[in-house]
Amino acid sequence: EIVMTQSPATLSVSPGERATLSCRASQSVSSNLAWYQQKPGQVPRLLIYGASTRATGLPARFSGSGSGTEFTLTISSLQSEDFAVYYCQQYNDWPRTFGQGTKVESK
Amino acid sequence: EVQLVESGGGLVKPGGSLRLSCAASGFTFSTYSMNWVRQAPGKGLEWVSSITSTSSPIYYADSVRGRFTISRDNAKNSLYLQMNSLRAEDTAVYYCATSAGSYPNYYFDKWGQGTLVTVSS
Numbered sequence: 001e002i003v004m005t006q007s008p009a010t011l012s013v014s015p016g017e018r019a020t021l022s023c024r025a026s027q028s029v030s031s032n033l034a035w036y037q038q039k040p041g042q043v044p045r046l047l048i049y050g051a052s053t054r055a056t057g058l059p060a061r062f063s064g065s066g067s068g069t070e071f072t073l074t075i076s077s078l079q080s081e082d083f084a085v086y087y088c089q090q091y092n093d094w095p096r097t098f099g100q101g102t103k104v105e106s107k
Numbered sequence: 108e109v110q111l112v113e114s115g116g117g118l119v120k121p122g123g124s125l126r127l128s129c130a131a132s133g134f135t136f137s138t139y140s141m142n143w144v145r146q147a148p149g150k151g152l153e154w155v156s157s158i159t160s161t162s163s164p165i166y167y168a169d170s171v172r173g174r175f176t177i178s179r180d181n182a183k184n185s186l187y188l189q190m191n192s193l194r195a196e197d198t199a200v201y202y203c204a205t206s207a208g209s210y211p212n213y214y215f216d217k218w219g220q221g222t223l224v225t226v227s228s
Contacts, residue, residue: 001169034214036152043218044144044152049208055216087152091214095168096142096154 002026002090006099012107019075021102023088028068032092035064035073038101039084047086048073078104109133111203111219118225123193129186129203129219137181140206140213143188145199146221153199156188157206157213171197193226200224 003026013019023033035048046055048064051071061076075082083106088099115127129141143155156177157166165177176189186203200221206213 032212032214036215038152043202043220044215045218046214046216049214089152089154089214091208091212094166096157098152098154101151 001095002029002093002097004088004090004097004099006086006088006102008102009100010103010105012105013078014107015080016077017107019078019082019104021073021075021086021104023066023071023073023099025069025071025090029090029092031067032090033064033066033071034089034091036087036089037082037084038087044087075104080106109205109217111205111217113201113203113219113222116201116222116224118227119193120228121194121226123226124189124191125193125224127188127190127201127203127222127224129188131184131186131203131205134205136184140210141179141186142204142206142213142215143177143186144202144204144215144218145197145224146202147196147199150199155201158186159210190224193224195226198224198226 005024007022031051033051036044038044052064063074085101085103087101110132112130140159142157158177174192178187202221203219204215205217207216
């Protein structure tokens with residue numbers, strides 16, 4: 001099983017600041033990496049797939065990068081609606097696995 | 108617009124069974140692989156099972172293999188999860204989700220609102 005490790009567990013950021021979230025895979029997943037956002041009480045929402053492709057309608061302030069085992073989700077200028085938990089997920093192999101999540105909270 | 112509506116959740120005793128359903132609309136259900144993903148209270152996301160458009164192959168997480176069965180009825184635009192021998196650790200919100208991408212490398216695109224399964228005596 002591919003283990004996905006996200007860091008940090010919690011990220012405290014002020015609105016307007018840049019947020020950088022990391023995701024590491026225990027073995028290469030190529031570019032088969034997705035990011036999801038989940039706000040409290042809401043359904044997960046696909047943000048990024050293919051490690052760097054934004055989902056339809058996603059603001060350009062969100063960007064994904066990386067390949068192999070190291071991935072990054074960057075929010076260039078955090079907006080109030082971006083405070084949420086973010087999960088990475090590999091879809092290169094079975095079983096599909098998620099990271100434990102990074103909570104982005106207001107500083 | 109894609110709509111996924113889960114149903115069938117509820118309170119069940121350990122060892123009991125439950126059948127979840129996911130009614131799909133707004134897309135050509137029969138051509139999409141589908142998935143179940145769960146989230147225990149206050150915890151992260153856990154993939155449970157996936158089924159291709161033709162119902163083969165099918166994949167399960169080790170934690171549910173042998174106890175859960177995923178199936179679909181393309182004529183009814185519906186996805187199912189039969190859950191047997193339920194345990195307390197199966198307590199979670201269960202989401203159905205569509206697949207997107209190129210076979211076999213699918214990610215989870217659209218998600219339903221989820222249905223809560225509580226396993227407790």
